[in-house]
Amino acid sequence: MTVYGSKITSDIDFPLDLTHETEIRYEVELFSEVPDSVKDSITCGFPLYWAHGRKVYLYSDRIFDGSEVGQPWCYEVKDVVRFYWVGEDRTIYYELDEKGDANLLSFWFIHLLLPLYMTLENMYDFLHAGAVEVEGKPILFIAPSMGGKSTMTDYFIKQGHPLISDDKVPTFIAGGNFMAVGSHPYHRPYRKFEELGYRVERFTTDFKPIHAFYELEGVEGDTDITIEEIKGFAKFDALLPNYLYMFSYLKPKRLKYLSSMLNGIKVFRVQVPWDMQRLGEVHDVICEHSRGID
Amino acid sequence: MNFNKKVTFADTVFAQEVDGEMVLLDMNSENYFGLDEVGTAIWQAMQETETLKEVFEVLLDQYDVEPEVLEKDLLGFVDKLAQSGLVEVEKN
Numbered sequence: 001m002t003v004y005g006s007k008i009t010s011d012i013d014f015p016l017d018l019t020h021e022t023e024i025r026y027e028v029e030l031f032s033e034v035p036d037s038v039k040d041s042i043t044c045g046f047p048l049y050w051a052h053g054r055k056v057y058l059y060s061d062r063i064f065d066g067s068e069v070g071q072p073w074c075y076e077v078k079d080v081v082r083f084y085w086v087g088e089d090r091t092i093y094y095e096l097d098e099k100g101d102a103n104l105l106s107f108w109f110i111h112l113l114l115p116l117y118m119t120l121e122n123m124y125d126f127l128h129a130g131a132v133e134v135e136g137k138p139i140l141f142i143a144p145s146m147g148g149k150s151t152m153t154d155y156f157i158k159q160g161h162p163l164i165s166d167d168k169v170p171t172f173i174a175g176g177n178f179m180a181v182g183s184h185p186y187h188r189p190y191r192k193f194e195e196l197g198y199r200v201e202r203f204t205t206d207f208k209p210i211h212a213f214y215e216l217e218g219v220e221g222d223t224d225i226t227i228e229e230i231k232g233f234a235k236f237d238a239l240l241p242n243y244l245y246m247f248s249y250l251k252p253k254r255l256k257y258l259s260s261m262l263n264g265i266k267v268f269r270v271q272v273p274w275d276m277q278r279l280g281e282v283h284d285v286i287c288e289h290s291r292g293i294d
Numbered sequence: 295m296n297f298n299k300k301v302t303f304a305d306t307v308f309a310q311e312v313d314g315e316m317v318l319l320d321m322n323s324e325n326y327f328g329l330d331e332v333g334t335a336i337w338q339a340m341q342e343t344e345t346l347k348e349v350f351e352v353l354l355d356q357y358d359v360e361p362e363v364l365e366k367d368l369l370g371f372v373d374k375l376a377q378s379g380l381v382e383v384e385k386n
Contacts, residue, residue: 104367232315232327240326248324250306255319255326 004170005109005116005181005207014106016196020130021201024171026092026123030109034093038084041072041264050233051112052193054078058116076114076116083113093101095259107194110184115168117244124170124181125249125257126244131164131180132156134203134290135210138164138180142242145276148216148272154189155279159278163187166243171261177209178261212293213239213267221275225285227268234265266293297347297365301340301372301385302379307380309337328379335352335372340381 001018010030042214044057048290058064059074071087080100084093094105107115114164118124129140130153143149150166157163167181172179182204188197215230239262243254268289272282306321316329316337329337339352350368354361375381 093322136321232313233317233330236312236317236326237328251319251321251324255308255310259312261319262312 001027003184004114004124006114006118006123012102012105013111015102016106016110017199018184018188020205022182022203023207025181025207025214027150028114029091029276031091031093032095034082034084034186036094038072038086038093038095039074042084045074047075048075052107054080056112056127061242063248064247065233067122073117075116077104077108077112078247081108083109083117085117088121104194107196108291111167116245118170119250125254127169127171127239128242128244129169130166130168131169132161132213133164134161134206134287136208137290139202139211139286139290140180140213141216143216143240144241148218150187150189151208152216152272152282154187155283157182157187157200160202162204164198164204166197171210173257173260174207178265179207180210181207182206183252207261210233210261211266212265212290215269217269218274220280221273223271225271225273225278225282226271227285230267230269230292231244236263238267238269258272297350298345300345301382302348302382303341304380315345318380320378320380325378327380333371334368336368340342 001014002020002022002024003018005023006028007024008028008030008135011032013053032263039059042059043061045057046064048058050054055078059076061072067087069088073085075083079097081097082095085091096105115126116220120125129142130149131138131140134152141149141152153166163185164180166187168183169179170183184196185200185203186196186198187200188195189202239258243258268285308319310317312332316334318327335353335356336349339349343349343352346368348375350364353364353368370382372383375382
């Protein structure tokens with residue numbers, strides 16, 4: 001199976017349809033037999049976050065201020081699963097706990113563990129955004145939580161635009177371009193714990209340069225749909241909260257990455273009326289606008 | 295504050311430009327700061343010169359502004375940067 005532009009080899013069948021084919025950048029293995037040497041090397045950790053009704057912890061053998069070659073890691077979803085890996089190793093091990101099964105393993109592995117692993121392993125920089133293609137060019141929707149990203153992404157998918165990602169967009173630099181990578185062909189335009197959502201038939205197949213960002217701003221239902229370009233620090237400020245896993249040690253590097261990205265890619269603020277009946281209009285305005293960007 | 299003082303950037307401050315506006319990251323506080331066009335010009339002049347007097351002269355050449363107004367604005371700006379821990383102004 002392929003997720004996040006990576007070929008995943010696993011000793012467990014995921015109850016998902018991940019038969020789509022995309023470009024491959026990395027290969028990662030997922031195995032169940034955790035070496036004792038890795039388990040034994042874990043000595044300290046901290047609560048990472050609370051997600052999908054579960055407590056999640058991150059452990060290692062040293063105070064967390066970076067990610068190094070040979071550094072052991074453990075990502076624990078309380079009562080469900082523990083994932084282990086060693087820095088720069090492309091094998092991830094798992095151990096199911098009392099409430100764990102293949103469904104939960106696949107959700108946590110794909111939706112949460114892999115993006116964190118790939119960040120710590122310096123494989124991608126992830127943006128929190130919905131992303132689709134418009135005439136083959138990736139556009140990314142950003143918005144605050146409950147700001148309409150999923151609804152907009154869903155509407156574009158239903159109009160036949162290939163999905164790139166419904167939540168976390170992996171990016172990397174190639175030939176001076178900031179590339180968007182497809183995450184996985186599932187989309188969840190509703191709130192429900194521990195589900196990837198419904199399967200999308202049209203999914204991106206290649207890594208492509210990001211064409212534009214659209215910041216969605218909800219307005220009264222009878223307001224005109226407008227699009228204006230954001231520039232300078234305001235542009236940086238709009239994107240910064242959508243940069244995932246903003247660990248302290250990554251901040252200087254990310255200041256450079258994000259600034260460089262924003263010097264080459266335009267950001268637009270779209271006024272989106274809070275009226276589902278007008279989503280078609282918004283879709284058409286964004287598509288037409290996207291076509292006109294240099 | 296007088297114009298013969300040296301202003302130095304804190305080692306913990308990282309700067310990048312976006313569309314001609316400077317974005318600063320202070321790793322002590324982990325806060326971000328944005329400078330507008332004029333703030334960016336001051337910041338850049340401060341990087342190329344040693345004393346506030348030199349910064350003042352560079353900006354006076356660059357902008358159509360009364361010297362008294364520039365002096366007041368420059369000192370006010372440097373004071374804000376210093377209060378935020380982004381620069382250090384040489385002590386007497």
